[in-house]
Amino acid sequence: MASLLALLSVIAVWTSSFVGDTDRYVATVAPLASDPDVQDAVSARVTSAVLEQIDVKALVKQLSDAAAQQGVPAEASTLINGLSGPITSGLTELVNSTVHKVVSSSAFEKIWTDANRAGHSAVDKALTGEGGGVVSLENNQVAIDIGPLVAQVKDQLVSSGLGVAAKIPEVHTQFVVFASKDIGKVKSYFRLLEILGTWLPIITVLVAAAGVFLAVNRRRALVGAAVGVALAMLLVGVVLTVFRAFYLDHLPPGANQAAAGTVYDTLIRFMRASVRAVGALAVITALGAFLIGPSRVAVAVRTACRRAVSALREVAYSFGLRLGAAGRFVHRYKRWFGALILAVAAIVLFTWSYPTAAVVTWIAVIVLIAFAVREFLDTGPEEGAQGPPTGPGGAAPVSR
Helix, strand or coil: CHHHHHHHHHHHHHHHHHHHCHHHHHHHHHHHHHCHHHHHHHHHHHHHHHHHCCCHHHHHHHHHHHHHHCCCCHHHHHHHHCCHHHHHHHHHHHHHHHHHHHHCCHHHHHHHHHHHHHHHHHHHHHHCCCCCCCEEEECCEEEEECHHHHHHHHHHHHHCCCHHHHHCCCCCCEEEEEECCCHHHHHHHHHHHHHHCCCHHHHHHHHHHHHHHHCCCHHHHHHHHHHHHHHHHHHHHHHHHHHHHHHHHCCCCCCCHHHHHHHHHHHCHHHHHHHHHHHHHHHHHHHHHHHCCCCHHHHHHHHHHHHHHHHHHHHHHHCCCCCCHHHHHHHHCHHHHHHHHHHHHHHHHHHCCCCCHHHHHHHHHHHHHHHHHHHHHCCCCCCECCECCCCHHHCCCCCC
16 A cells, blocks of 8 residues: 555646645746757747738838839849749748747746746646636647747847838747647646645655554565565556657647656656655665564675774774773663664655655765764763773674
């Protein structure tokens, strides 16, 4: 049950943070503004929207009339009327280059970020079927209005001397962030996962703890629970990879696959980070539970570590270090110190906002260092001013 709930917890936490945390949402989608594939897709969409608002025939007629007013022969005026094709091609190139210039500038990044931040409150509605605002859900698509970008392009075209662009009205055009035929089904469960995002991880930990507590062999149960959670995270990672290929294969006709792949990878970036973090924590927990066991490998590792700490302590004593009462105090409350180290590590981990696998690993390293320091300070109850007590072979005995 804990393994299954762990799988659902990762998805629920991602869902909750994606909808409930504006900064998290903006941090997720902001990098898309500087991605070349997304910029190309947006450029194509904006170029199409701008060209739809420019009447090429009217432009050609305007040129013909202007030529006639200047006294150009009728044959030349007729020739101008037949240039709609080349003019359309040149106009398309001009608009496309202008759009690409705007999209690749910091102005687009600001428009993209501001639009997503302003529209974040509508994401919840969009993904529950109640579209509206900057972000909306229509035709099984989550889309963002990039109309302000069209306005920027319009100003650039007018500045470049294309006066007809001034007649472009206010345009609201949509750039699809995510599209799927099944999004209508997914949104039915989205709200439930959002609600469970806060409580499901806590329930998962309690279920795992109860399973370990009720087990006949608690250490083995802890290893089993940790391995189960690690396998669940592996399964989530595999599903995300497989679904990516499935999603790209079922895009609507004409969709930019490269941009869609980038958007997908960006949207699930934090989920992947969470999967890796939980997986790393599960592996470290399983390894720790194994190393406190009675197996030959575990005993050999513990013995090697103790000898290394004892050797280090002997070197320190050779330089005149004396722990005295401090060593006896640590020995007396050794278990309490161990519990305190683990408790502090757990508090740091569970209060860390969106920990990564690197964060989990470094916390584990610090815990190991803290236990090594505890072992170093534990000189036993008999240590006195003469130095550390020695066991057979001159090695300082270290309590288990």
